[in-house]
Amino acid sequence: MPRTGSTAGPTLAVVAREAGVSVPTASKVVNGRDDVAPETRRRVTEVLDRLGYVRRRGGPPKPHGMVDLVLASSPGGGAEGAAVVHEVERAAHAEGLEVVVSAGRHLGRDRLDRLAARGTAGVLFHGDAPSAAQRAWLARHRVPYVLVDPWAEPPRGTGWVGAADRGGGRAAVAHLLALGHERIAVLAADAPGRAGAGWLAGWREAVAGAGLPERAAYERRVGAAEPEPCGARLRTLELLALPEPPTAVCVESDAWVPGVYGALAERGLRVPDDMAVVGCGDLPEARWAVPGLTTVRRPVAEMAGAALALLARLASGGAADGLPVELETELVVRSSTAPPGGSSPRAGSAGAGGQR
Incomplete structure (x- = not known):
């Protein structure tokens, strides 16, 4: 149109x-x-x-002067989705734009037609990339779009802004190695995904780079159909049942950590004295947890702001130069990590490489 x-x-x-x-x-x-x-x-x-x-x-x-933000239709993105909405609205206000928010599962052909009828300047897709049919519609109507933190690998030539999750996985292991841990496990999603694949790859690279023995039993997957805390709880119990259980675990999502903490409590174990825990995301769960969760912060607000700025440039006829964009993660040290059998370091202490 x-x-x-x-x-x-x-x-x-x-x-x-x-x-x-x-x-x-x-x-x-x-x-x-x-x-x-x-x-x-x-x-x-x-x-x-x-x-x-x-x-x-x-x-x-x-x-x-309006853009559309399509939130992920898959479960588990509640806290991140709220942060994306907040930052996109803030960045859009600075650009003189207004934002219309909708759920991905509702973006059918009729919704797309209405989107064009009201003259949207462009579309941001959070998490889920548009389908092939949606991409064809957007191209036909000359509506630019950008992906915010895409879960799957985006189609070639698509503009997107994400987090450097591979580096985050490496930073989590490096922190635990510096504390003296050698038996380091990982919990990762049992589903294809860009962020999860990066986290797992970073863990594998850091463990192999440290010369630690390969332990396939330390790599545990949480099924997509399992409720987040419950699946993590079951995988943690499996780790604890091993003849030589790990002394630390890297968890792909902060939302899983209540399950990890719960499993340890069931076995009469304490965090971090009996097992150190590192999460990923720096979601509210990380700050509410007791003890406070050491985690790899994913720059959700920065991703949303950068994606909105890119969309505004495309809507103005600018080129999508330097894409894709991956923003650096940051290790945030709290109280859930300590040397094996030792006491917790001071929360918020700084490490090498820009960690805090």
């Missing part, structure tokens, strides 16, 4: 590019908004007239 007020002529993105402004700014001029600098208004108006842009007449103005 055309993005201007007629079936022919330049799009608003073309006008914005020619005038050297963002699509939302060009939209404000078209719709008679007064929050535009006089010189900017003059420049945009000249381009509108020169290119023959046909303004929409009759009815309410078309909301070109």
Whole structure:
């Protein structure tokens, strides 16, 4: 569906590019908004007239200063999804954009058609990438899109912003090695996924790089159908039943940690004296846990902000240079890690390589 007020002529993105402004700014001029600098208004108006842009007449103005955020339809992304919404709305406000939020499972053909009808500037997809049919629709309607923290490997040529999870897995193991641990296990999702694959690969690389013996029994998978804490609890109990159980475990998601803590408590064991625990995400669970969870912080807010900035650039006719973007993770040390059989270090202490 055309993005201007007629079936022919330049799009608003073309006008914005020619005038050297963002699509939302060009939209404000078209719709008679007064929050535009006089010189900017003059420049945009000249381009509108020169290119023959046909303004929409009759009815309410078309909301070109709007983007859509499609949240993941899969379970388990509640806390991260809330952070994504908050940061996208904050970053969009700074760009002069408004945000419409919807669930991925509801994004059918009728919803896509309505999305075009109200003149969205672009779409952010959190977690789930659009299907092949959705990508074809977006291309046909010239609607740019960007992925925020995609779970699966995105299609080639797609713009996306994610976290460097492989480095996060390595940092978790490096922290435990520095404390003196040699029997280090991992809990990872038993499903394909970009973030989980990176976390597991980082753990494997760090363990192998330290020259530790290969222990297949220390690699445990949590099924996608298992409730998050329950699956982690069962895998932790399996680790504890081994003839030589691990002294530390790296957990792919902070949301699983209550299950890990629960399993240890069932066996009369304590964190970190009997087992050190490192999570991933720095979700609220990490701060609520007792003891406080040492975790690898995934920069959710920064990912959302960077993705919105990229989408605004694409909507203005800019190029998707330097893609994809992977933002660095950060180790946050709290009280759930200590030397084997030792006492917990001071929470928040700094380590090498930018850890805190």
